[in-house]
Amino acid sequence: MTVEDFFGPQVPRTGGAGQGPTFALASAAYRDTPMEEIKKADNEWHQSTVNEGRKWAKIFRPNFGEAYSQAVIDRMLGVGRKPLIQSFGSEPQVVVEHCLAATRIRRQRDITLTGIMLLCGVLFLPGLLVWLLVFQLRAGMARTDNKRISGLGTGLLVAVAALAVIFLVRMPFAGVWGWYARGCIVAPMAGWFLAKRVCERTAKDLRERWDGLLSGGSIGAKVPEAVPTSPDQAAAEQLRQSLARLSAEQQSNSVFYAGPKGILGMGTRWGSWSLAEELTPVDPVKGVHEFRSWTVVRAIHEELTVLHRQRLKTGGFPEPQVRHWIVTHVGEGAKEVTRPEGTDVEAYQVKPRAVEDICNGKQFDGGDRHYLGVQWPHLYNGSLILTMMVTVTVLKETLRIEVTGHALGPVNGLFSSKPEAPTKEVAKTVRFWETRTIKLPLVTTDEVVRLAARATISWYPPLLKWLGGSIGLPEPFGLRHAWADQPWRHRFMADDALRTATPVLRAVHRAAFRVLKEHDVDLEKFSSRSSVLSGGVQEVSPRKADTYDA
Template sequence: MTKLDMTPGAQIPRTDVGPQTAVTQLLSSAAYRDLPVEGLDGVGGITIKKGRFYDLFRPSVGEAFSRAVIDRTLRPKRNPLVPSFGTDTRMVVEHCLAAEELRRVRDQQLTLVTLLTGLLFLPGTLVWLALFEVRAYFRRTSPSREGFYSTLALLAAAGLAVLLAIRPPFTGLLAVYFRVTMLVPVAGWFVAKRICLRSVQGLRDRWGGLVDGSALAATVPKAVPRDDMDKKANELRAQLDRLTSEQETNIQHYAGSKGILGAGMRWGVWEVVEELRPAEGHPDFRAFHPWDLTRRITARLGGLGHSEVAGAGMPHVSVQQWVVLDIPEGADEIGRPGGAEMDGYRMRDFGIQQIANRQSLGTDSRHRLATQLVLHNGQLVSTLLIGVTVMSNTLRVSVSGYALGPLNGFFGAKPKPKEKNIPKTGKFWEERTVQLPLIDNDEVVRQAVRAPFAGMPTLLTWLGGSIKLPEPFSLRASWADPTWKSRFKADDVIYGATPVVNAVLVAIIEFLEEHDVNVERFTGRGSILKSEMQGVRPFRADNYDAG
C-alpha cells in the first residue's frame, strides 16, 4: 500500500509576511484539525448546516473549515471580501488547499479499501453500517442507555457473522461469499484504521507546528502548472492572484456601529475645528485644497518609524490613502465602485484626490488618511483615520481610532491527546484519567464512508453538512475578540494614538503658517487636545444617544 506523503511538494513561492505571521499561522492551523465540527458552532458567527445523514457523513473541523474558506475565496463568481488586516489571506487559503490535498491522498487509499472490502461485500457492510446508525440514534435519544443498546446491537451483528460463517444460506460459490461477507468488512476496517491513524498524525503534526510558530510551507501542487495547457492549475493561480490583489484594495466600508469593516469598531475621536483667518500683516491667506494639507500630514506621519531616541520609533507603521464608503450596519455584502477611477481593486490616485478635494457634505464616500500599526505578531491591528474637510472658511481635521483585537481563543488551541475520566477500580468515589485511542471506530467509519464521495463536494455537503461563514466575510475580523480584554493590547492602542495626533497637529501648524493663516487659535486648540490626550480612554464613539 502506498505510504501517505506528508512532505512538502511543489509550492508557491511566498515572501516574508512580517508582523502578521502568528495570526496567519493560527488561522491556517484550523485547516488541519480533526476535532468534531460541533466545536465551530458559534465561533465568530459560524453556523453548522447539518446534512441528510449527518451522523454518518459529518465533516470534521478541518474538512468543513477548508471547504468553506476555499468556496468563499476562490469561486470565480462571489461577493467581494472584506480586507483582512494583519493577515496573509492567501497563505491561509493555500494551507486549506494543502490540507485538502493531504486528505485527497488519504481518501484515494480509503476508497480502494472501501471498494475491495466494503462494496464487494455490500450485505455485510450494510449490517455493520446499520449498527453504527443504531448507536448514533441512541446517542441522540437515550445517552444514558446508549452503551446498553449498542452492546445488544453489536452482539446481534457478531452473532449474525458467526451464523453466516458456520451455516451460510446457500451452497457453492454463494456459500463461500456469505461465509465471509460479514468478516471481510471487519478486515477492511483494520486496514482503514491504519490509513486514518497515519493521516491524522500527519495532520496533527502540521496543526501543532503552526500553532507553535513553525514556518511550515503550504503544499499546493494543483496551483503549479505542468505546462501551458494545464488549464485548472492556471485558473487556480489566477484566483489566488486575484485574492492577493483584492486584499490590497484601498476601498473600505463603514457599517454603523461595526466601524470600518476589517479594522474594528471606532473607540475614540479627536478633532481640531477652527475658522481660517489671514495672519497679521496679510490681507488674505493663500488658497489651498484639502488634498494639499493631507499630503503634508502624510509626509509627517511617514516619519513615525524614526526617533531621535534610540529604539523609540513606532514599529510596523503603514500610511495609506483610503476611500471609505457608507453601508448599512446590517448589510450582508459589500460592493466595489467601478469606472475609470478604478485600477482593478484599487482607486487611482486622481480619483482619491478628487474625493479628498470635493465638498463631502451629503455624500456617501469620504477620503481618509489611514495610519495602521500591526502589533503583537498580528494579534492587534490599530488603525487611525485622519479626515480633512473645509466648509466655507472652517477647517476641520479629525483623527479617529479603530482597534481590531486578538483572534478567538479557538484558533490558538493545540492538539491534545484524547482522555477520559473513569472511576478507579475498588474506589468508585475517585477518578483516574485514561488516554483514549487517537482514532476510534466511529471515526474510521466516518472517514471510510466519506472517502468515495471526496471528488463530489456538493453531494458530500448534502450527505454530511457544512458550515456557513459570517458575512460580510473577513478572514481576520470575523473571528476577533474585543481588544479591551487584554491589558497590554488595550494600552498599546491608546499609547499609539498619541504620537499620531501630535504629528497631525505639527503638520497642520506648519502647513497653515506657510499659507499665511493665523495659527494662534489652532495652536490653542492643539494644546487643549494634547491635554485631553493625557487621560485618553476608549468610549463608544459610534453609539449616539438620540433620546
C-alpha cells in the first residue's frame, strides 16, 4: 500500500483507464433535471428515496444536481459516517471531488444572488413577499396533473402583473411612502432580471462540465478548500483527511456477502463449481505429507497472476488483479455494515498474517471467511466488473476447492445521458398544420425565483433540506453498485463473463494438483472430478447461484 493510497492525492485527479462509470456518476453533480429522476436508476436490490420536504415550500425544492451533490458529500465525507462499500471499477474520490466542485460553483452563485436579494428584495420586503407568494402558488399549481389547475397558475401571475402596472399608474400613496411602494413593485422585478443573468451564466458553466465529463474530456474538479495552505486552516485539513479516509477505505480488503445480493460491490453470484474429494495418500504407509489450506491458496495465487500470459498471440485476458479478501456475512436486508477492527486491521486493511490465520482456521461455524479473488475491474471502460472467487477448505480428510463467478454490470443509463437544450414544438404561423421547434430559455422565470429563494438560506443546508427535500441514498451505500444494472442484456458482456469461467477453473485445478502431488496425495479421484467439471463448465449459463430452493 503506497502513501498515496492512504493519504490520497493533494490535487484532484483526472483521466486514466476505465473512467466511464466515474465520470458518469460525477456528471450527476452538475445536472439541472428534476430530483425525482433518481428513481429511474434504481435496480432490483437498491432503491433510492426522495424526501418531498414541506408541501407549502415547493419554491425551495432542489434539482437533481443540488440534491445529489449534497447527499453524496454528507454520506461519504460526513462526520461519524457509516462504512462504505468499495466502488470497484470507479474512483469514488473523483466523484466526491466533482460534487464538492459543483457545490462550490453554486455557492458562488448563491452569494451573488443573496446580495441581489438584499438590495432588491429585503429592502423592499412587502413587494418581495407578494411576488414570492405568487410564484409559490404557481409552482404548487404547476405540479398537479390537472391541466386546468396548472393553467390557473400562469393566469394568476398575469393577473398580479396587471394589477402591479395599475398600481404604478394610479398610486394611492403620496410622498416618500408612494415612492417606496413603487420600489416594492419595481425593485423585485429588477432584481429578477439581474438574477436571471447570474443564473444563466452558472447554468451554462454547469452544463458544459456535465457534457464534458460524458464526452471524455478531462474536466477537472477544482476543490481548493481541500488543500490546506497553513496550519490554522482546520476546515481544509478536516476535508483533506476525510478524502484520505475515503481513498483508504476504497483500498480495503474487507468485503461483505449479502445473501442473494451477492458480494456488495462485486455483484451477484451467477455460477459455482466445486471440487471436493478425499485426501488419499499415494503410499498408505507414508501417508499424506501434511499441508494447510494456505499452501494451496498460495499456489493458486501464483497461477492466477500469470493468467494473462499465453503462447498463442491471439489476444486473451488483460492483466487481472489478484487479491486476498476477507468476506463478512451481512443480512440481505442489512442497512449498514461493520468493518473488522482491532490489532489485526490497519488503515482498513486486514494484515497478511491475520488473512493467513483466517484462511487456515475459519472454515466452519461463524466468523469471517477467506476468499482469493481474480478480478477485471476495467472491462468495457469500467462498465463491466468480473470477479472469480476461490475458497479452499479442509474438513476431516476432504479437500474442497470452490470457484464462484460474480459480475456487476454498467452504471444505469440515466447517468450517461447528456444535456439537451430545452425546446418546444409549436405550430407554424401560415402552415398551421405543420410544426417547428423553437429553443426555450436555459433558465426559466420560475427557476430564477427558485434559485434566488434558495440562495438566501443556502448557508444552512439542514434548513434547506427540511424545507425543499432531499435524496436518500440506498444502503449499504457504495457509489458503483448502488446504481448498477445486470450485464446479461449486453451480448458481449454476457459472453465474456461466461468465457472467463473455464480458464480460471482449470488454472485453479492445475495449481491445486501441483500442491497435492508434492504432498503425496493420490490424484486419481481429483483428476476424474476435474474432468467432469471441465466438461460441464463449457456449457455454463448464468443463474442465481445464491438463491436456494429449500
